[in-house]
Each structure stands twice: as structure tokens, then as C-alpha cells.
Amino acid sequence: GAGVSQSPSNKVTEKGKDVELRCDPISGHTALYWYRQSLGQGLEFLIYFQGNSAPDKSGLPSDRFSAERTGGSVSTLTIQRTQQEDSAVYLCASSFPGGGETQYFGPGTRLLVL
């Protein structure tokens, strides 16, 4: 596709349930990032993938959060036992080495935990 795509666009879940968020990066982009944007907050870094490896997981807020990437392309962010404070917009970005490594963002998944 032409840009980064994410699914679902919106997700409403009950506290304690698990959710999976998907990101399809721009074709050929080897780097992939997950960020979280809470109401009134700046974007918060969660995890960075280079290929299928995650050299930086420092932003994951707890062990309920995990992510994987397969085939150097699609990535899935999983949140287990969701809590109300997990409600936020989860944004994925991808970049290609060189050219200033500009990150291009997807439209995000709006997660609401009731």
C-alpha cells in the first residue's frame, strides 16, 4: 500500500480482556515503531523493530504489553488483561534507512477500555 495501515481503527473492550492491534508498514521499510497517544499527552514511544528484532523495548509500560513482527513486515501489539488506563490511540510508524530516517505514521487504533 501507499502508506502505513493499522487495524482495527477503533476497538472497545472490557477491562481484563486481551486485545491485538495490527500494523502494516510501508513496503520496504525495515524499521517499525509503536507509539501511544493518551488524551492531552504527547506521543509516547513503546517499542522499535529493525526487521523482526526489537532492539528497543524500553517504552513498554508493563509486562502486559508485548509486540512481535514477522517477515520483516506486519507487526502486532498485544495488550493482555487490559486496564482503563490503557485507553489511548496506538500509532504505528515505519521508516527506511537513509534519507533522514523520517518516520511515517499510520492512522492509529483508538482503544477504549470500559
Next chain:
Amino acid sequence: GQNIDQPTEMTATEGAIVQINCTYQTSGFNGLFWYQQHAGEAPTFLSYNVLDGLEEKGRFSSFLSRSKGYSYLLLKELQMKDSASYLCAVRDDGGATNKLIFGTGTLLAVQP
């Protein structure tokens, strides 16, 4: 620590010029980015500075002073469609990551 400051809100008039300032204190630095984000949409890339000075791109310009930890985004000939949040972000220069550290964004309202 990592700290990026920018004004929370600004108001400007259609056709005018507005300057959005950003100051940063980060443990590392490998470039500064400006993104535009309309409500409910993805951030879109506007500009990138890694060396001191001014980068101009149409109606948008961005300036960087690394010694002062300071950048600004200049928008000329404002249009109503420029009403959006403007996000300042610093790229970490840690060897294992190119993560962006974002400010909270400046919400710009362009009035007729």
C-alpha cells in the same frame, strides 16, 4: 531526563505568519522533526533539521539551534486548513534506536 517544551495553544489570523517554538533537553540528539496532526488523523511529516539553520519548504520553515536546544516552525500565509496540532520531536541518538521523543504538541487555531 528527556524534556521537550512547546506552547499548548496558539491562535492566529488567516493570511498572517505564526511561529511555534520548541525547546528541548534530551540525553542525545540526532535531528529534530516537526509533524502536523489534524484531529483524529495521523501525524504527517513537515520538516527535519539536523544542522543549525533554517530549512524552508513552501509556506513552512523550520529553524534549529543545537547550542540553545531550540527550534521553531514558521507558517506563512496562514490558511484555515492549517488549524491543527503541531508536534515537535527529537530523535534519540542511542545506538540501538531511532525513537522519537515528542512534546505535547501545540494546538493552532486559525481564525478568519
